[in-house]
Amino acid sequence: MFADLTELTMNAPEYLSERLAESQASLAENAPVRVNMTLPTPGELRQCLPVSTQVAERLPAQRRAIHDIVRGRDDRMLVVVGPCSIHDPLAALEYARRLAELSPRISDRLLPVMRVYVEKPRTTVGWKGLAYDPDLDGSGDMARGLHLSRHLMHEVATLGLPVATEVLQPMLAAYLDDLLAWVAIGARTTESQLHRELASGLEAAVGFKNATSGDVGVAVDAIHAAAHPHRHFGLDERGRPALCETMGNSHAHVVLRGGHRGPNHDSVSVRAARAALEGAGLPARLMVDCSHANACKDHRRQAEVLRDVVAQRAAGETSLMGLMLESHLEEGRQELVPGALRHGVSVTDPCLGWQATEALLLEAAERLR
Ligand SMILES: O=C[C@H](O)[C@H](O)COP(=O)(O)O
Numbered sequence: 001m002f003a004d005l006t007e008l009t010m011n012a013p014e015y016l017s018e019r020l021a022e023s024q025a026s027l028a029e030n031a032p033v034r035v036n037m038t039l040p041t042p043g044e045l046r047q048c049l050p051v052s053t054q055v056a057e058r059l060p061a062q063r064r065a066i067h068d069i070v071r072g073r074d075d076r077m078l079v080v081v082g083p084c085s086i087h088d089p090l091a092a093l094e095y096a097r098r099l100a101e102l103s104p105r106i107s108d109r110l111l112p113v114m115r116v117y118v119e120k121p122r123t124t125v126g127w128k129g130l131a132y133d134p135d136l137d138g139s140g141d142m143a144r145g146l147h148l149s150r151h152l153m154h155e156v157a158t159l160g161l162p163v164a165t166e167v168l169q170p171m172l173a174a175y176l177d178d179l180l181a182w183v184a185i186g187a188r189t190t191e192s193q194l195h196r197e198l199a200s201g202l203e204a205a206v207g208f209k210n211a212t213s214g215d216v217g218v219a220v221d222a223i224h225a226a227a228h229p230h231r232h233f234g235l236d237e238r239g240r241p242a243l244c245e246t247m248g249n250s251h252a253h254v255v256l257r258g259g260h261r262g263p264n265h266d267s268v269s270v271r272a273a274r275a276a277l278e279g280a281g282l283p284a285r286l287m288v289d290c291s292h293a294n295a296c297k298d299h300r301r302q303a304e305v306l307r308d309v310v311a312q313r314a315a316g317e318t319s320l321m322g323l324m325l326e327s328h329l330e331e332g333r334q335e336l337v338p339g340a341l342r343h344g345v346s347v348t349d350p351c352l353g354w355q356a357t358e359a360l361l362l363e364a365a366e367r368l369r
């Protein structure tokens with residue numbers, strides 16, 4: 001397994017992309033957008049990296065378990081935990097092995113799902129994630145990025161862990177969604193109609209973050225929109241433009257991540273979010289992201305936030321059904337300097353280290369028993 005991924009990390013799957021002939025590319029030389037490479041279609045990538053029988057059989061049960069928590073039929077809490085972003089697939093697999101080992105020790109009270117985030121939304125500009133730039137140097141080998149992303153998700157799923165990701169580019173869902181047990185729509189895209197349509201057609205439960213401003217209303221609107229059937233523009237398996245019809249997703253929920261005005265994990269904010277959902281006739285089900293503006297981007301504060309949420313839940317706030325933690329092998333973050341990276345340290349937001357994460361999840365499970 002590891003040998004396979006190591007090899008993949010080094011060898012670009014050239015057969016999956018095709019540089020357009022110079023004559024074709026140069027037609028667009030002076031255009032603001034230059035198309036110089038075709039990418040594999042979703043069908044081609046899926047064929048190249050098929051889902052094993054074991055993973056395919058396990059995924060529906062994982063999704064059902066998450067649905068049950070989202071709906072309140074299972075009183076455990078969902079915990080979406082893992083690196084802010086994946087930049088080193090081998091380090092991510094090492095993390096996944098540790099989480100898979102911890103999982104049975106807490107699974108009576110918590111259901112861990114691993115963050116395998118291969119796309120990053122940026123406030124302005126910055127590295128956009130493994131799917132866009134797996135070599136971390138701006139070369140943007142997206143064919144390899146897609147291949148690595150799918151391969152890694154499959155490896156994580158093979159360990160028995162449910163896989164979570166944020167879908168930023170709606171087109172990418174078709175490459176990955178047969179591996180996803182939980183999906184995030186981020187704070188910067190919750191208001192986007194395209195993302196709401198996408199969520200409406202996913203089998204996985206979808207968490208909509210409140211806006212970066214702190215506005216929870218847009219996430220409530222998003223849940224409403226995602227629950228509806230839609231007809232929207234999309235791509236089929238062969239990459240052709242297609243009219244897509246969706247059924248509506250009844251497992252969308254709000255994720256409180258704080259905002260420009262400060263955190264929103266406290267009991268007053270939780271009650272306000274609950275009231276907003278109830279007022280819109282929607283189930284009052286909430287996940288709290290312990291990171292981002294809830295931790296004021298200080299990874300150590302995630303522990304305080306988690307303890308506060310668990311205490312509220314233990315005191316009877318049953319609308320709180322989930323937690324999110326940004327966590328990697330080692331704590332903190334580092335600047336993205338290719339060739340000088342420390343192993344297992346985030347290159348985007350600061351993360352809790354593994355030891356602190358493990359201790360915190362064991363403590364939370366105990367508190368919820
Ligand atoms: O989760 C990661 C970041 O908070 C998000 O991608 C924005 O990052 P940036 O503000 O560093 O661009």
Ligand SMILES: C=C(OP(=O)(O)O)C(=O)O
Pocket residue numbers: 084117121166185186187188209257289292
């Ligand atoms: C980008 C993320 O969060 P948000 O959309 O809340 O900023 C994230 O969870 O990685």
